[in-house]
Amino acid sequence: MEDTFENSVKLDSDLCKGCINCIKRCPTQAIRVRNGKAHIIKPFCIDCGECIRVCPHHAKKADYDPVEAMDRFKYKVALPAPSFYGQFNNLDDVNIVLRALKMMGFDDVYEVSAAAELVSEISRKYVAEHPEQRPFISTACPSVIKLIRVRFPNLIEHLLPVNAPVDIAAKQARAKAMKDTGLPSEDIGVIFISPCPAKVTAVRSPLTADSSDIDAVIAIKEVYTRILPLMKQTSDQTEEISQSGKIGISWGASGGEAGGLLTDSFLAADGIENVINVLEDLEDQKISHLDFIELNACSGGCVGGVLQVENPYVAKSKLKKLRKYMPVARSRLDEVKVENAYWQNGIEYMPVFSLGADFMESMEKMGQADEILERLPGLDCGSCGAPTCKALAEDIVRGVAKEKDCVHLLREYIHKMASDLKGI
Amino acid sequence: MSTLKFHYKVDKTDFTRAGEASSDVKGKLKKMGCDPEVVRKVAIAMYEGEINMVIHADGGVIDVEISPEDITLVLKDKGPGIADIDKAMQEGYSTASENVRSLGFGAGMGLPNMKKYSDEMKIETELGVGTTVTMVIHNT
Numbered sequence: 001m002e003d004t005f006e007n008s009v010k011l012d013s014d015l016c017k018g019c020i021n022c023i024k025r026c027p028t029q030a031i032r033v034r035n036g037k038a039h040i041i042k043p044f045c046i047d048c049g050e051c052i053r054v055c056p057h058h059a060k061k062a063d064y065d066p067v068e069a070m071d072r073f074k075y076k077v078a079l080p081a082p083s084f085y086g087q088f089n090n091l092d093d094v095n096i097v098l099r100a101l102k103m104m105g106f107d108d109v110y111e112v113s114a115a116a117e118l119v120s121e122i123s124r125k126y127v128a129e130h131p132e133q134r135p136f137i138s139t140a141c142p143s144v145i146k147l148i149r150v151r152f153p154n155l156i157e158h159l160l161p162v163n164a165p166v167d168i169a170a171k172q173a174r175a176k177a178m179k180d181t182g183l184p185s186e187d188i189g190v191i192f193i194s195p196c197p198a199k200v201t202a203v204r205s206p207l208t209a210d211s212s213d214i215d216a217v218i219a220i221k222e223v224y225t226r227i228l229p230l231m232k233q234t235s236d237q238t239e240e241i242s243q244s245g246k247i248g249i250s251w252g253a254s255g256g257e258a259g260g261l262l263t264d265s266f267l268a269a270d271g272i273e274n275v276i277n278v279l280e281d282l283e284d285q286k287i288s289h290l291d292f293i294e295l296n297a298c299s300g301g302c303v304g305g306v307l308q309v310e311n312p313y314v315a316k317s318k319l320k321k322l323r324k325y326m327p328v329a330r331s332r333l334d335e336v337k338v339e340n341a342y343w344q345n346g347i348e349y350m351p352v353f354s355l356g357a358d359f360m361e362s363m364e365k366m367g368q369a370d371e372i373l374e375r376l377p378g379l380d381c382g383s384c385g386a387p388t389c390k391a392l393a394e395d396i397v398r399g400v401a402k403e404k405d406c407v408h409l410l411r412e413y414i415h416k417m418a419s420d421l422k423g424i
Numbered sequence: 425m426s427t428l429k430f431h432y433k434v435d436k437t438d439f440t441r442a443g444e445a446s447s448d449v450k451g452k453l454k455k456m457g458c459d460p461e462v463v464r465k466v467a468i469a470m471y472e473g474e475i476n477m478v479i480h481a482d483g484g485v486i487d488v489e490i491s492p493e494d495i496t497l498v499l500k501d502k503g504p505g506i507a508d509i510d511k512a513m514q515e516g517y518s519t520a521s522e523n524v525r526s527l528g529f530g531a532g533m534g535l536p537n538m539k540k541y542s543d544e545m546k547i548e549t550e551l552g553v554g555t556t557v558t559m560v561i562h563n564t
Contacts, residue, residue, distance in 0.1 A: 153460035280447065283464065284471050354457035359492055359563070362456035367428050394455070 005352075006205040007045040008063040008197040009052060013037055015059035020382035022051035022060060027272045028147070032395070033385035043352040046146040047198035048272045048297040049306040062197035062306055067223065069216035070105065073189025075181050077173045078106040079166060080193045082113040082244075083252030083302040084220050085322055086315030088231070092322065094249075098241040100230040104223070106191070108177060109241055113248030115169035117331040120247050120260030122341045123162050127261060127291060133158060135282070135290045138257050140164045142202040143297035144275060145347060149207070152279050153349035158293075161343040163208070165251060166192055166199065168338060170213035189215045193223050195305030196298065208343040219307040245327040253316040254301030258294040268294040270301050355397060365397040372396055377408045427491040434474055436483035439527060445486055446470035453490070458563065465561050466495050469541040473499040473557055476534045479524050480504065481555065490563075497542075497559045505551040513539065 018036035023029075030044030031051060038051075038059070052060045070076045078101045085094055098109045119140075127136055137158045139145055148155050170190045177188045192199060194217045203212040250256030254270035267290055269278045275295045281287050298304030300312030308315065355369065356362035369390075376389040384405040386392040395401035404410045430452070432445035450467040470486070477484040481503025489496040506512050512519075512535050520530025539545050542559035549555040 151454070154464045280450075283450075284443070284446070284467050286471075349460060351454070351457050353455050355455050356457070359456055359458060363428055363490065363492065366452060366456055370428075 005043040005045070005350075006201050007040065007042060007047050008200040008204075009040060009045065009047070009049070010061045010063045011038055011040070012059045012061055015057045017057055017059070018385075019056070020387075021054050021056060023382055023385070023387040025050050025054040026387065027276060028151070029387050029391050031387070032401075033382075043350070044150070046143045046150070046297070047196075047201050048143040048147075049197055050272060052197070052306045062200070062219070064194065064197060064200050064219050064307065065216040067218050067226065069218065070189050070191050073215065074187040075108075075177055075183055076106045076189045076191060077108045077110055077177050078191055078193060079110055079112050079169050079173060079214070081166070081195050081220065081252065081302060082111075082116060082249050082256070083195045083305065083308065083315065083319070084193055084223075085113075085249060086252055086303050086319040087220065087224055087308065087310045088228075088318070091318070094242040094244075094322070095240055096231050096234050097227065099234040099237050099239060100227040101193075101223075102241075103230045103233065104227055108173070108180070110169050110173035110176065111242060111244050111248065112165050112169045112192075113244035113251060114242075114331040115172060115248075116165035116251040116257075116260070117244055117248040117329045118333060118336060118338050119162055119165045119168055119341075120257070120329075121333050122338065123160060124261055126160065126162060127263075134292075135287065136160045136292050137282075138292070138294045138296075139208075140251070140257060141296050141298075141302075142198040142207070143196075143272070144295045145207055146198075147272075147275070147297075148279065149347050150350050150352045152283055153351075154283050155279060156347050156349060158282075159347060161208075161346070163341055163343065164202075165248075166194075167209070167213065168341065171340065172336070172338070174213050191215060192217045193220055194218065195220050195302045195308050197306065198297070207347060208345050210344060220305070221307050221309050224309050243331050245330040246323045247329045248331065249319055249323045249326065252301065252319050253303045253312075254296050255294065256301065258292055261292055263291055265290050266292040266294060268296075268301075270296040270304065271299040272297045355394060365394075369393040369397045372403065375403070375409070376406055379408070381407075383407045427489050430488040430490075432486040432488070434477045434483045434486060436478060436481075439478065439529075442475050442478045443471050446474050449488055453495070456490070462495070462561060462563055465541045465543075466497070469538050469559050469561065470497050470499075472534045472537045472541075473497065473559070475529060476538075477501050477503070479520055479529060484554075492563060494563055495561045497557075497561075499557045499559075500554070501556075502554040505553055505555055506547065506549045507551060509547055509549065 016037045018033045023031045028044045030041050139160050192214050200217045203214045206212050247260040255268040258266040258268045303315035304312035355365040372393040380388040384392050453463045481501035484501030487498040511517050515536045516532040518530045518532035524530045543562045544560040546558045
């Protein structure tokens with residue numbers, strides 16, 4: 001397990017104007033403007049993509065692999081995310097998308113929605129067998145895991161330790177490709193077509209496994225433009241590729257994973273602020289009567305990912321229409337053998353927000369920060385580069401900022417200096 | 425510095441704001457790198473107390489003292505007082521109004537939970553004068 005704090009948001013310095021949009025919107029206060037440019041404090045970042053969404057200058061970019069990354073491999077398998085199907089108008093057959101992916105250059109397709117149905121079945125079993133761990137918290141969204149790891153230590157024990165559908169899909173796809181072709185593993189490229197950059201980080205530095213079976217993560221928005229013209233050319237094809245039904249497709253939007261557990265005892269929250277509120281309430285034991293808590297950092301669920309094309313709520317309604325006449329599930333554990341369905345490594349609390357090295361030092365710094373906060377104007381204007389006066393006060397006691405970074409205090413200081421000079 | 429002190433006013437009958445004080449203390453303790461189990465105990469015990477003040481006593485004040493050894497919570501109100509402490513300590517016993525119960529509160533678990541999640545608890549109460557609850561959670 002690589003326990004470095006990696007993220008997949010990159011800054012284009014030329015485009016960054018040093019405005020306060022991203023620092024104000026970041027849910028973990030992980031961004032500061034220093035010397036006129038936005039900087040991410042890596043350990044605080046949970047890869048939620050809010051800053052990419054909100055930057056008016058498009059200076060924040062998601063870091064993902066180019067489509068050409070697939071060319072490195074002799075045999076290429078595409079793993080389309082369930083939310084991908086919600087991007088197209090009037091799509092009534094998933095096979096059209098999957099055939100177009102093959103025309104684009106993939107040798108085979110393994111739907112993440114097919115693996116999702118297996119994960120639903122595994123999860124149902126796990127939840128039933130471990131009542132002591134209720135309420136379970138979903139773990140398919142990597143941002144949610146990262147958030148809990150740095151901010152909600154008491155909730156780690158509630159995380160559902162089942163691998164995400166894309167990880168199971170990658171393992172299954174690789175095994176199938178090796179069997180079908182006889183090629184060694186390194187010649188097979190397992191390529192995830194992703195709605196979000198958090199999955200990029202999850203592949204490069206996995207939190208719950210030693211390594212990932214995914215070779216490259218490419219963006220839905222880039223594949224979308226490539227396969228649209230190809231989809232029109234598939235009308236004469238009849239190949240049935242799809243292996244998923246209602247349960248699998250539903251994972252693409254908020255509530256889908258919970259739906260696959262076939263229980264009414266759940267809540268599904270989406271949008272990072274809502275997710276944080278639910279976690280706070282869970283931690284205070286205000287929510288104790290539910291079996292399952294589904295959390296997705298993006299509004300609407302994976303359809304709201306920053307690498308998507310369509311409006312999340314429109315995509316959600318398209319998924320709903322698409323799945324209407326599908327069978328409940330098409331991938332089942334009695335037909336597919338799944339090995340390594342559970343996490344290889346557990347999650348460990350990372351107290352990255354601690355002010356000092358130990359309790360004594362942190363307590364002292366907390367006291368100092370409170371004193372500094374009294375002197376700050378309380379406008380939370382962001383002009384200092386920190387999102388709030390409180391954040392600036394904490395930065396000061398951490399030794400990474402100073403009081404005169406506050407433009408209001410600086411102005412007072414200059415006024416005082418000017419009047420002192422007059423008095424001479 | 426040996427202790428940190430914080431003072432909170434709890435507003436009366438505003439359920440949307442109830443929990444703000446305990447939430448603030450929780451955030452502070454996390455930033456001090458406090459043991460997660462201790463944070464949990466403080467957050468739950470204090471939230472229960474805060475809700476009690478809103479439901480039964482038209483609000484009040486909370487004083488929090490944090491030291492490397494203990495976290496002490498003193499919740500003081502000028503409410504009606506507790507007529508029968510033994511009864512109030514029983515799980516499920518509640519004097520909350522129908523209105524409060526319809527909001528999902530008043531299950532009769534307030535004081536029992538405060539006792540359960542604190543290491544020491546003391547209640548001083550006088551009918552018609554008010555109640556002071558002191559809870560200590562060891563900072564191990």
